[in-house]
Amino acid sequence: MGETIQSVERAAAILRLLASGPRQLGVAELARALGLPKGTLHGILRTLVRVGFVEQDQATGKYRLGATLLHLGSSYLDVNELRGRSINWADALAGRSRESAWIGTLHEDHVLVIHHVFRPDDSMQTLQVGTYLPVHASALGKVLLAYDPYDEPPAAPLEPYTKHTLADPAALAAELDRVRSRGWACEMEELTEGEVAIAAPIKDPRGIVVGAIGIRGAVERLAPGGELHMEFVSYVRDAARAISRDLAR
Numbered sequence: 232m233g234e235t236i237q238s239v240e241r242a243a244a245i246l247r248l249l250a251s252g253p254r255q256l257g258v259a260e261l262a263r264a265l266g267l268p269k270g271t272l273h274g275i276l277r278t279l280v281r282v283g284f285v286e287q288d289q290a291t292g293k294y295r296l297g298a299t300l301l302h303l304g305s306s307y308l309d310v311n312e313l314r315g316r317s318i319n320w321a322d323a324l325a326g327r328s329r330e331s332a333w334i335g336t337l338h339e340d341h342v343l344v345i346h347h348v349f350r351p352d353d354s355m356q357t358l359q360v361g362t363y364l365p366v367h368a369s370a371l372g373k374v375l376l377a378y379d380p381y382d383e384p385p386a387a388p389l390e391p392y393t394k395h396t397l398a399d400p401a402a403l404a405a406e407l408d409r410v411r412s413r414g415w416a417c418e419m420e421e422l423t424e425g426e427v428a429i430a431a432p433i434k435d436p437r438g439i440v441v442g443a444i445g446i447r448g449a450v451e452r453l454a455p456g457g458e459l460h461m462e463f464v465s466y467v468r469d470a471a472r473a474i475s476r477d478l479a480r
């Protein structure tokens with residue numbers, strides 16, 4: 232076996248420890264667990280913070296895995312696997328619900344649409360793959376925010392897209408609590424007047440939410456009289472569970 236670079240091995244040990252232990256660890260805890268001098272540890276942590284692999288909480292001084300590392304770790308799944316594993320289920324969801332189906336992932340404080348299936352009728356529609364949706368005003372975004380491992384709120388101020396948009400951070404936080412409690416999100420004319428959307432989380436084999444799938448349609452079809460038809464929620468949740476099972480194989 233060839234030579235190894237000690238500093239890289241130590242950096243990898245730090246990342247493994249941060250990934251497997253509590254959400255945040257201090258220098259003393261890391262030094263004790265790894266058997267490293269604090270001075271050595273500080274130097275490696277500074278480098279990991281600089282490249283975005285680790286973040287330091289300014290209030291507590293403790294460290295956690297950085298968003299850059301999270302994106303790198305999930306990029307293979309996002310690009311090469313998530314969309315491929317989801318296509319058939321998204322097609323089935325559109326057929327079952329008779330509405331357009333959407334799949335999105337969290338990217339730079341927005342929802343990136345990675346797959347879009349047209350509503351199965353003869354209406355004029357525009358392909359939305361590659362577009363961005365606001366996290367606070369879309370059902371897909373609410374799911375991704377609710378299950379964000381870092382639980383970071385979207386940047387303020389929150390733009391009101393319609394009179395129904397949850398532009399108040401406290402109201403949005405309460406809504407995300409409801410999303411986590413029931414396991415799905417809805418958006419009632421919050422992004423576009425007259426449109427309703429429903430979404431549910433897609434999980435990888437570790438149970439981490441790596442995307443969301445949902446449907447979007449006219450309020451008179453999905454929520455006539457302002458009451459959401461729960462059968463559509465069942466369709467969306469069934470599709471999300473099916474994709475999650477596929478990813479676990």
